[in-house]
Amino acid sequence: MINCSIYERIFKRFDEDGDGKLSPSELRRCVGTIGEELLMEEAQEVVESMDSDGDGLVGLEEFVGWMKREGEERKMEELREAFRMYEMEGSGCITPKSLKRMLSRLGESRSVEECSVMIRQFDVNGDGVLSFDEFKLMMF
CATH class of the missing domain: 1.10.238.10 (EF-hand)
Structure with a gap:
């Protein structure tokens, strides 16, 4: 800041x-x-x-x-853009599968199960996916 x-x-x-x-x-x-x-x-x-x-x-x-x-506002827009890159399925949330796909593009090979574990760390409501609000918490 x-x-x-x-x-x-x-x-x-x-x-x-x-x-x-x-x-x-x-x-x-x-x-x-x-x-x-x-x-x-x-x-x-x-x-x-x-x-x-x-x-x-x-x-x-x-x-x-x-x-x-x-x-x-600029930071929030950048965060929204990053979220859209990770969600990729148009579902409005980051799934283990979409996280795996994005990490693969970044050169990180992870299994869907490993991605599920990563998501669970920030999945406040326990639905198995990350909403934008949960993604914000993870990024800050």
């Missing part, structure tokens, strides 16, 4: 006038420095999505909170 001081440094870099708040135009210019284009309308939408106190600007706390939420 990125610590707060990194967020503070990013915020200060964006806060060109040093007023402790990010305006849409400051956000737009900073995004431009990394070679991306952000229209003023888009910058205003981004600021509105971060602005929790309704002042039309983004303070440090709002910025840090938004960055952390964005990071969590």
